[in-house]
Amino acid sequence: MGRYSDKNAVITGGASGMGFAMAKLLVEGGARVVITGRSQATLDAARERLGNNAVAVRGDVASLSDLDVLADRVKSELGAIDALFVNAGIATLTPFESVTEEVYDELFAINVKGAFFTVQRLAALLSTGAGVVLTTSVANVMGMPETSVYAAGKAALRSMARSLSRELLSRGIRVNAVSPGPIDTGILDAMMTEEAAAQFKAERVADNPMRRFGTPDEVARAAVFLAFDATYTTGSEFAVDGGATQL
Template sequence: MGEYGDKNVVITGGSSGMGLALAELLVRGGARVVVTGRSQAKLDVARERLGDGAVAVRADVASLSDLEMLARQVRSELGSIEALFVNAGISPLTPLESTTEEVYDELFAINVKGAFFTVQKLAPLLSANAGIVLTTSIANVIGMVDTSVYAAGKAAVRSMARSFSRELLPRGIRVNAISPGPIDSGILDTMNLSEEAADRFRAERTASNPMKRYGTVEEFAKAAAFLAFDATYTTGVELAVDGGETQL
């Protein structure tokens, strides 16, 4: 039996990028994992990569009916769970002068409302001493151009980690946040940037980072798993996985 051989886990936004890397780490360690996403095509690819240790569920975290369906399926597939990773999110650029109400509402519906109700609907399935990890972003603590709405949403998620920690402590459940900086997760491909703009963005972020590089999805996954399973005397914190960008 592997390191996570007795663990049942749910990862929202687990069909690609950082969430998929985390799922791969846990499945290799013997965990049974449910991953969610909105794209059936990405879920099919993820399910193939993860093998029999995983179940892929199409669910939009902005939809309460989808989250209720997810909770029923998790109960059926896993029973109780030892870890919940609230990782689903979107990261469109939101310049002050051009961001529309539609973009604002969609971002908050997924990143903020989705995080809150994911925890609400799945918390009843968490076992005693389980861990919840919410994915935030370094954008919630430093001013970054064209990210005001995204950053505000991630700051709200950071605040939730503290409040949920207090509410769930009577059950022995720990709630922490993980704050990725520049991670090579493929996220630039979703931001509708030109190739030139994407290259410039990557070069600027690399130059400003104390470690002078992007992090890997595997580095994110190891840190997230640590918070969920090993940091047993830690709750309410935000762990920066950012090459020192917010610390140095």
């Protein structure tokens, strides 16, 4: 019997990075997990690595029809949900002067609208005592360059953790946020040139009290703690950032 052998969880953006680390931690503990993502190939690869306790559902959280499909699939596969990890999101580094309407709309559609309606569409399936964890970012409090739209969206999620906590408290459901700092997920290498990524990483390491990047596993452990073990905590934001926002 694993620690989470009687638990069911849903993780949006669960096919890679921090979301996959959450799924892996839970599956290894015996939980049944539904993961989502937009890339079928990435989902298939994640599902193969996770094994039979994982179900992969392709969909875009910015699409309400996709979220309805997800809710139906989760109901048929899991029934009630013990933990919902609202992790799907995109990070686009864009100088203020270069932000277009398309960039702005995409960031808010996925990171904010998608998060809100993920919780709304799956709320009916959350069991009493369930935990919801939103993935925010240290960018929502640090004023980092080239992140104005991204950071505003993550700040909206921080606010959402508080307001949804009140909305769902009568059902015994807790809503919290995990706030990652610099985490080595590989996304920087995909977003930037090799030289730019190396420079950005060096700057973040130099500024970080722990002088290193965090790992997806470190974020996963914090998120799972909030979902299952922090039973007297709701509306909070847990920084996993090497002390960047605290010291």
